[in-house]
Amino acid sequence: MIHIWSLLFSEYICNELNLNRCKQSIISYGLEVIIGASIKLIIYITIPLISGFLNQFAAAYLSAGLLKICSGGYHCSAYYRCLISTFLIFSLIAVISKYMAGTIPSEPILYFSLFLALIIFILLAPVDVKEKPIISLNRRKLLKTISCLMVIIYILLFYYWKPEQNIALASGFAILFHVFTLTKFGNAFLRWVDKSL
Incomplete structure (x- = not known):
């Protein structure tokens, strides 16, 4: 799911900025790391905080x-x-x-x-x-x-x-x-x- 999101976002960014496919794979990887880390951070803080x-x-x-x-x-x-x-x-x-x-x-x-x-x-x-x-x-x-x-x-x-x-x-x-x-x-x-x- 995260991989699909990063591909979609990177495709949108590359289309908007007229970047080639090589740049898209780099952007996609970076977005995948950022999205994954954000999800992990939210879960790792929210659930333990609510649970005490x-x-x-x-x-x-x-x-x-x-x-x-x-x-x-x-x-x-x-x-x-x-x-x-x-x-x-x-x-x-x-x-x-x-x-x-x-x-x-x-x-x-x-x-x-x-x-x-x-x-x-x-x-x-x-x-x-x-x-x-x-x-x-x-x-x-x-x-x-x-x-x-x-x-x-x-x-x-x-x-x-x-x-x-x-x-x-x-x-x-x-x-x-x-x-x-x-x-x-x-x-x-x-x-x-x-x-x-």
Whole structure:
């Protein structure tokens, strides 16, 4: 659906500006990214806000998402599958974190997840996908280094910020989930989720 919208909009823009077909494919791709990101942003803010777990959802999503940029991991085969699976997983983490805060230790879970992330990043990161393999050894080293540095920044940030228990839990669980997705078992689990949607 997003692809069709972007094609229609890009065709209209190219007709209005008298641009060739080569430019249309570039514009179409850009519009597809913008439309997809806008839909994702609206859903990721509106539903958690109405449901009362926006802070926990944002903490979980950002904690794992920022780490994934350099450490890599599985990508769903279609945009809607990514949208649904990501939303459901981080909503579950957010709800658990909101209602379990105070009943389980948040700081030990958070710091355990960060130290585990550091170990897994040293061993496995970056985890690429077959559709877009990382061929350059220098790029691999750079992404591994940045991934590990980000964990150290997280440790310092959480140490000095001292977030509320529900936020610490949401971040810790999300980081644990991301670390899990970098393993063979995690990759297999996400493949199963991808095919199930």
